[in-house]
Amino acid sequence: MWPKIVDWQRLKFGVEIEFIGGRPEGLELLPDWIMSLDERQIDETGAESGSELKPPPILWGDRAQIRAMLARLREQGTSANWSCGVHVHVGMEPWGEDIVLPLVDAALQYQDAIQALMQTSAHRRIFCPPVTQEMRRNYRLNPGPEALRYHGRPQSHRCGINLAAWYDIGTVEFRYANGSLDDDEVINTVELYLRFVAAVGANRNLSSDPLGLAKDLGAPVKGYPVPTPIPRWFQERIWLEEAIIPAFAPLAAELVQGGEIHHVLPVSEGILIAVEDPDGKLFKYVFQPPAADWKLVRQIQ
Template sequence: MWPKSVDWKLIRFGVEIEFVEANPESVELLPGWEMSPEERQIDETGKESGGELKTPPLYWEEREQIRVMLDRLVRRGAKANWSCGLHVHVDLAAWGEPIVEPLLDAALASQHAMRSLLGTSGHRFLYVPPVTEEMRRRYAAERTESAMHNPGRPQSHRCGINARPWFDIGTVEIRYANGSLDYDEIVRTVELYLRFVAAVGAGHRLPGDSAGLAGALGAATCGYPSPTPCPQWYKERMWLEEALIPVLSPQTELLEPGGEIHHIIPVPGRLHVAVEKPDGTLRVFAFRPTASGWELLEEVAAAG
């Protein structure tokens, strides 16, 4: 049912907390919490480490669980750096499928304001692409999961305001926040997102500037996870990746039709090209440049 007014404190949510350095398997979990050690992040040396900690579905009154788990993470040496993000899933059960179109409309109106309010680091824009008018038109014509996907772009199915999880787990995922292990920053971000979804669910039209958006939602204007600049070597790796994706995409399309290049990592004597399949899993291919073109060496095991 939409529109429908729901107290934001009564909407369930789940948080995905990315971190580096700690050994994920060493962290004792509260009941219902999950650790994903395969979701490694990049540490300051360029190596993958850490993982992703996931809450169970929580209500606002249960948020102290987050503080407990953050304390355990930090005691194990976990840190949030420039490679980490903070993703929050908000339950849409109170409205059901009718809220999906209003969420797309709200994203088109306010997504840049949301990104600005949260101070999303520029190097993370790749992971929070915008909802587009074309996506909105596709969804109006055919209410399917595939309407949320813009083929041919890395991360194209993970918009900053990402309604695609509705089809799998009944949520919208909001991905703009920078990484953090600070309890106050995390719950402030959760509150912003809950207020946003509640406002959309109630049928409110939201403004397109960050100050106006915060005011309309009754949310904080500051105190969210701070942006952290990435190292120069990472910028250079991303520039190289952007240059290589159009060159290698024809090769990977033959190997994994419908897949998208997720990332490219140089290793001695070759490039490891990770291709994300339509089901979200990765295949990794080793290529070597030669005088006559790109040579496929082998398929290698995906990390994790």
């Protein structure tokens, strides 16, 4: 049922904390917390590093668990660099599917303000593309997750306010925050998103100005994860990737139905092309650049 007034502190949430370094496979976890060892980040040398830590669905009153786990990460010598982010899932159970379209409308009105408040690093915006009017039109015509997925080669089909997550796990996912292992920065981020979902659930009118939005919500106006500049070598990798993708796009479409290029990397044998299918699965191929046509060397399993 929507609208419906719900105390933001009674909303269940989860937080995905990305980090580099440490010994993630050996970290002692609180009950039901998960270390996603397949979710690796990039360290300063370009190597895969760290992991992603996340709790079970918890309430605001359980936030001491976040502080405890962040402390354990820091004790291992982990850190959050430019490749990391903090993603928050907020449960939508009190309203059910009725709140999906209001949240789409709220995203169209407030997503820029939230991104500005989060100071999302420019290089991370590829992971949180915007909700669009076209999505809204498609959702009205055919409600479902496909209408809410971004298309056209971001580096993720998940928007900054990812409402397709409702159809997967019953949440809305917020993807704007930069990486951080600071207790207050992570918890302030959670609070902003909880208050925002509760406000949309109650059909409140809010300011579209970043600071005005925070004040209307009663959320912190500062104290969120700060942006971190990327190293020059990674910026050059992005430039190369953007230049080479148009040449590989037809090949990606042939190899993976409905696929879009996720990333491009140089490897010893040539060029590695990672293609993401509509379900988010990655397929990796290595090509050699001969004088005339690109030669497919192998697929990486």
